[in-house]
Amino acid sequence: MKIIKSIAQMKDEIKEIKSKNLTIGFVPTMGYLHDGHKSLIERARIENDVVVVSVFVNPTQFGPNEDFEKYPRDEKRDADTCADSGCDILFMPETSDMYQGNYSTFVEVFGLTDRLCGASRPGHFRGVCTVVTKLFNIVKADRAYFGQKDAQQLAVIRRMVIDLNMDIEVVGCPIVRENDGLALSSRNTYLSDNERKQAVVLYQSLQRAKELISEGEYEVNTIKNEMFRIIKTSESAKVDYIEIVDNINLKPVERIKGEILIALAVKIGNTRLIDNMVVKI
């Protein structure tokens, strides 16, 4: 596996790959890789000739009071995980190379981004879209792999790719969970032992929502109230949002119908966790 840190060198490498007509699968990440990322890399390995993983903690998608500084980093372990999962090129650009002195350009998806995490994290998706556009332009992949855990991110990127006529297939991959149901996240590392135990309420509330729907409960408010009740069984939990929305345009629905996304963000102590489930009826 090659490790490349410079954008210029990465572009040369991609040119070389393209000249051989090889397909490229790309997994953009912020590093501190876990089994969720691994599943994306493995999927990319199956579907493409060359697999590129990027590790870049992107400053423009963090708010001023968010965890950019303390976001967990472990380059050595990330490199091992990538190599083990079948990655060919690990791209770890420097912030100063990605955002040079006079950097001024941003990509923004409107509408989809004013709700859910977009409402709690203004500017977040603008940062995501900007860095993803940059990475797409550098890596020129045929397919890009994103986890369904960041459901809104996935919807926003799908929209952006269509709108800007980007030639890349966006592949959404299932959430990977711990044994007790907690969705894997690099931020789980922030949790104390006690908080870690309590964090299972996110998954439990989603499971209960799914169960209610399968029993014929289609009233969104009823379902949300029940989810709220379950989450509040954790004393450290503070609900940021619980929303049930259309899975494509992310607009809230009043009654369950078609393909919907049940999404929530909850603070466990100081750690903001998100999770979601797609339900089709």
Place this chain on the structure above:
Amino acid sequence: MKIIKSIAQMKDEIKEIKSKNLTIGFVPTMGYLHDGHKSLIERARIENDVVVVSVFVNPTQFGPNEDFEKYPRDEKRDADTCADSGCDILFMPETSDMYQGNYSTFVEVFGLTDRLCGASRPGHFRGVCTVVTKLFNIVKADRAYFGQKDAQQLAVIRRMVIDLNMDIEVVGCPIVRENDGLALSSRNTYLSDNERKQAVVLYQSLQRAKELISEGEYEVNTIKNEMFRIIKTSESAKVDYIEIVDNINLKPVERIKGEILIALAVKIGNTRLIDNMVVKI
């Protein structure tokens, strides 16, 4: 010359060209082509294997009270001009194909766009950057040709291409002028005979500025005042702005130094015209 109206068909065509390793020169326009556009197409013809011209009157770069509806259009004449100038593919996408129902994504360059035309035309450069990104993604050219007449547009696109790591060379081409100095523009067609005669004051004021600088006058305010005086010799003229700025970051300068851009926008009657000159000392 092929005329293509569908984005999907255009993408297929480009794929075919790319598979033969041919280079592509691209001239994005809003149509109603004049000798200025022709000079871009001819330059592209010299420097590339395949020349693509797009004609698309882009609604997102017009303000609500601007001339989108009445912007001059002549598809037949544009096709003839393209064919005569060595264009291989004329791309004329439909608005409904470029901006589909749920369209939500915009590209914006900040800083560079808050002055000059950006100040008088809020949202204009956002529309330009968005449509140019889309066209770049569709056409995948090696080089794109823009006229120096839209000096701020050129600076903004150069910035965007660097910032978003786009793999395209932006080529700026000299302003083409009428015999009396008026810069060619599709909007010149709006001028009455009398206004057309008066419109020469834009060029005259730029020439005078250049002359003053060559005589050693480096005080920007003195130069601007003299330009203003010349423009006001036309009774139909109303100055939108006269600015002398750094040619890269477009920031106003107080004294002439290095490479500067003298730019102005003037309404002659109801027609807003722009012109500029780059001066190096």
